[in-house]
Amino acid sequence: MADITAILQQYATKFNKDLEIYFPKAEDKEHRAFNAMHYSLMNGGKRLRPFLLHETAALFGVPYDTAFPVAASLEMLHTYSLIHDDLPSMDNDDFRRGFPTCHKAYDEATAILAGDGLLTYAFEVLNTSPISDSKKVELTLLLARAAGAYDGMVAGQVLDLYTDTHQEFAHPEEVIKHTEEMKTGRLLRYPCEAGAVLGNATADERNTLIKFSRNLGIAFQITDDILDVVGDEKVVGKTLKKDKAQAKLNFVSIYGVDKAKAFATDLINEAESLIDTFGAKADNLKMLSRYFLTRNH
Numbered sequence: 127m128a129d130i131t132a133i134l135q136q137y138a139t140k141f142n143k144d145l146e147i148y149f150p151k152a153e154d155k156e157h158r159a160f161n162a163m164h165y166s167l168m169n170g171g172k173r174l175r176p177f178l179l180h181e182t183a184a185l186f187g188v189p190y191d192t193a194f195p196v197a198a199s200l201e202m203l204h205t206y207s208l209i210h211d212d213l214p215s216m217d218n219d220d221f222r223r224g225f226p227t228c229h230k231a232y233d234e235a236t237a238i239l240a241g242d243g244l245l246t247y248a249f250e251v252l253n254t255s256p257i258s259d260s261k262k263v264e265l266t267l268l269l270a271r272a273a274g275a276y277d278g279m280v281a282g283q284v285l286d287l288y289t290d291t292h293q294e295f296a297h298p299e300e301v302i303k304h305t306e307e308m309k310t311g312r313l314l315r316y317p318c319e320a321g322a323v324l325g326n327a328t329a330d331e332r333n334t335l336i337k338f339s340r341n342l343g344i345a346f347q348i349t350d351d352i353l354d355v356v357g358d359e360k361v362v363g364k365t366l367k368k369d370k371a372q373a374k375l376n377f378v379s380i381y382g383v384d385k386a387k388a389f390a391t392d393l394i395n396e397a398e399s400l401i402d403t404f405g406a407k408a409d410n411l412k413m414l415s416r417y418f419l420t421r422n423h
């Protein structure tokens with residue numbers, strides 16, 4: 127069987143090289159935030175979301191170059207969320223992806239502006255895609271909603287901050303599922319839906335991919351919670367064991383490591399069978415799903 131870490135590495139090398147087209151050399155003062163955007167985008171990152179998008183689009187025969195600006199814009203938006211999450215007023219982290227966080231490498235104001243810049247640039251880049259105007263509009267709306275404050279990533283981050291200090295919930299597993307579905311899940315659902323849009327998928331195919339992405343999102347977050355407890359800081363590239371120190375409500379604090387792992391395994395088994403319908407074209411997606419359980423960073 128092919129090695130997904132090698133496939134991901136090869137993909138990331140090409141993707142990173144291609145990303146550079148969006149960052150012309152800019153050394154004057156006004157480009158400080160632009161350079162900070164480049165710093166955070168290019169230093170590390172597994173590129174899981176763009177890979178997921180490219181592989182989903184490939185189920186329908188969409189070429190790499192057609193999907194590239196869509197994938198690049200998603201990685202920009204994801205990187206903005208990491209920069210802002212690391213800020214002193216949020217998670218207050220010194221390291222991200224094995225490098226000093228944006229506010230440590232630059233300063234807090236520049237990091238806020240770099241996040242703003244990546245969020246904005248994401249929509250500019252998405253709209254340079256070599257696709258029809260109607261697809262651009264659909265993808266713009268989908269991405270804005272996935273990242274947004276109503277039922278997207280920002281709403282998930284709000285609930286996450288709230289559950290840090292309010293532990294009075296009667297059904298904590300429902301709260302945590304809902305939080306993570308928005309905070310982490312929406313940006314994993316988007317690449318699956320975007321692949322379906324790019325590939326003119328049928329409604330059934332699109333729904334299957336949405337279900338697949340839901341399982342992936344929860345399993346991804348469970349692995350993240352487990353890594354926070356048992357991971358190696360040097361490999362993960364950030365400070366660990368923060369969830370327990372902050373008495374954070376998450377899958378591991380509710381179920382414990384073993385039960386959480388078993389739950390994630392069931393979700394990935396189900397995710398794999400959901401995409402059986404795409405045959406051998408879904409092999410990389412299946413390997414990627416398994417990697418969501420086994421990744422060490």
Ligand code: GRG
Nearest residue numbers: 171172173174207208210211223280283310350
């Ligand atoms: C600040 C609006 C705002 C949102 C923050 C994404 C997020 C919401 C917070 C990050 C905190 C966190 C560690 C969430 C767990 C899920 C997650 C997004 C992990 C990082 O994703 P990876 O592992 O990272 O794909 P790389 O670095 O490989 O891109």
